[in-house]
Amino acid sequence: MKAVRIHEYGDATVLRFEEAPRPVCTAEDVLIRVVGSSVNPVDWKIRRGYLKEMIPYAMPIIPGWDVSGVVEEIGAKVSRFQVGDAVYSRPDITRDGTYAEWIAVRESEVAFKPRTVSHISAAVLPLAGITAWEGLVNVGKAASGQRVLIHAAAGGVGSLAVQIAKAHGAHVIGTGSGANRALIESLGADEFVDYRTTALRDAVRNVDLVLDTMGGETQEASWAVMAPGGLLVSMVSDPAEAVTRWPQLRAASIFIGPDVPALERLAALVDEGKVRPVIGAEFALRDIRKAHALSESGHVRGKIALHVGVP
Numbered sequence: 001m002k003a004v005r006i007h008e009y010g011d012a013t014v015l016r017f018e019e020a021p022r023p024v025c026t027a028e029d030v031l032i033r034v035v036g037s038s039v040n041p042v043d044w045k046i047r048r049g050y051l052k053e054m055i056p057y058a059m060p061i062i063p064g065w066d067v068s069g070v071v072e073e074i075g076a077k078v079s080r081f082q083v084g085d086a087v088y089s090r091p092d093i094t095r096d097g098t099y100a101e102w103i104a105v106r107e108s109e110v111a112f113k114p115r116t117v118s119h120i121s122a123a124v125l126p127l128a129g130i131t132a133w134e135g136l137v138n139v140g141k142a143a144s145g146q147r148v149l150i151h152a153a154a155g156g157v158g159s160l161a162v163q164i165a166k167a168h169g170a171h172v173i174g175t176g177s178g179a180n181r182a183l184i185e186s187l188g189a190d191e192f193v194d195y196r197t198t199a200l201r202d203a204v205r206n207v208d209l210v211l212d213t214m215g216g217e218t219q220e221a222s223w224a225v226m227a228p229g230g231l232l233v234s235m236v237s238d239p240a241e242a243v244t245r246w247p248q249l250r251a252a253s254i255f256i257g258p259d260v261p262a263l264e265r266l267a268a269l270v271d272e273g274k275v276r277p278v279i280g281a282e283f284a285l286r287d288i289r290k291a292h293a294l295s296e297s298g299h300v301r302g303k304i305a306l307h308v309g310v311p
């Protein structure tokens, strides 16, 4: 099959569009014919070797951990899916990924895709959507009337997080650059802060929940705008030490894995018209180096979709 593999860690030139063996569907697996995939920052972080202490990959590997596609084969123990089902998944990142024509995914990591959007639109949802769900709903307990601050609200995680927080009744404040103001407001944000021109402390106060997609100075600036008892959830750095300087505040960090209940809830919100995937750029799989370069710029609007197979 055609796939993108890396044989060593490095810059985008290590991404090779080439022939690779078709994956074997074990008893617990569903073999998915990949229609769409997407690029997430973790893809180039893994490509650069940043996660090699945590995950000991045996090269070559196929990166990419978002998929929407069609079930083509089921393992002997699979009971929830049939050949021909339209599914989506954020599969286990320790196995080969989705920059490929086929992927074998454990049944326990697969959900039915939203019915009302294309495979390409569905493919950009799983990883970023599970992350937003984990931070806002599972850990953050977002609830009606809460004031929620979402950093990088125009990004992959942020664009979904704004909509998920609104669907839970929160008052949403989103940060981004001025060029993304209209997008962030169209997703439902009640307030917008241009991080390039406005200090957070001059524009925001009494935040109950912060979704920290940036770390560093952005995380640092967030503590001062939080309400007593507020919670900051970071997906990029552990805030445990920083929060000791703010005894009235709480902090948590997340590192997501496959999460089928979140995918099922997300699919329902998409089909109810409450969440829409935002695709800022689309590439053919063979153009993966350009797609990584865009992600590495740090200024993607919404998500980067990859076209892999025919719908």
Ligand SMILES: NC(=O)c1ccc[n+]([C@@H]2O[C@H](COP(=O)([O-])OP(=O)(O)OC[C@H]3O[C@@H](n4cnc5c(N)ncnc54)[C@H](OP(=O)(O)O)[C@@H]3O)[C@@H](O)[C@H]2O)c1
Pocket: 040, 041, 042, 127, 128, 131, 151, 152, 153, 154, 155, 156, 157, 158, 175, 176, 177, 178, 179, 180, 195, 213, 214, 218, 234, 235, 236, 254, 255, 256, 295, 298, 299, 300, 301, 302
């Ligand atoms: N822990 C986990 O399990 C987990 C899961 C998913 C993602 N992550 C991490 O979370 C981070 C965000 O992921 P993502 O997919 O959302 O990234 P992304 O889509 O690449 O984020 C791009 C967005 O960031 C915005 N941005 C850049 N600098 C900003 C700043 N200083 N303040 C506010 N917005 C800023 C950009 O907006 P402008 O163009 O307007 O500047 C752009 O819209 C990444 O580091 C990723 O690796 C962690």
